[in-house]
Amino acid sequence: MVSLIVNGARREIDAPTDEPLAYVLRNRLGLPGTKVACGLEQCGACLVTVDGECRYACTLPVGECADRSVTTVEGLGGDGLHPVQRALLDFNAAQCGYCLSGILVRAAALFDADPAPSPAQIREALAPQLCRCGAQPRVLRALETLARDAASQEGRP
Numbered sequence: 001m002v003s004l005i006v007n008g009a010r011r012e013i014d015a016p017t018d019e020p021l022a023y024v025l026r027n028r029l030g031l032p033g034t035k036v037a038c039g040l041e042q043c044g045a046c047l048v049t050v051d052g053e054c055r056y057a058c059t060l061p062v063g064e065c066a067d068r069s070v071t072t073v074e075g076l077g078g079d080g081l082h083p084v085q086r087a088l089l090d091f092n093a094a095q096c097g098y099c100l101s102g103i104l105v106r107a108a109a110l111f112d113a114d115p116a117p118s119p120a121q122i123r124e125a126l127a128p129q130l131c132r133c134g135a136q137p138r139v140l141r142a143l144e145t146l147a148r149d150a151a152s153q154e155g156r157p
């Protein structure tokens with residue numbers, strides 16, 4: 001039995017402690033937003049945060065998350081949408097969408113730390129996130145616009 005907090009709610013899970021977190025989320029907790037693609041920490045599709053730190057759920061044993069706080073794409077915006085989710089929707093920044101959960105988790109962590117990152121910071125943060133459809137240019141445009149709007153609201157140059 002493993003006890004952890006998922007998207008703000010404590011969950012008790014009857015799973016082997018070495019089961020990857022991504023399978024626990026998808027198959028035991030009914031949270032399919034976390035995707036599994038490579039299973040090798042190479043693509044970022046499975047990204048979640050654990051105590052605010054980005055982690056690859058495809059390889060992370062659930063036992064390592066005991067009593068820690070896990071946030072998946074389903075929990076990003078609380079009751080509404082996180083600003084990065086709204087930005088990608090506004091720019092229609094997706095094709096198949098398989099990569100988007102990880103991209104959104106990574107982008108939300110970046111924008112939660114600083115609502116107005118530079119274009120270089122956005123590109124560097126998203127570099128590990130692969131998209132086979134080629135949606136990256138629209139994703140970057142969406143996030144750069146979000147950051148520019150936040151900077152101008154804060155009176156940054």
Ligand code: FES
Nearest residue numbers: 037039041044058
């Ligand atoms: S599925 Fe985890 S990094 Fe690709």
Ligand code: FES
Nearest residue numbers: 095097099131133
């Ligand atoms: S939109 Fe298809 S993999 Fe990114």
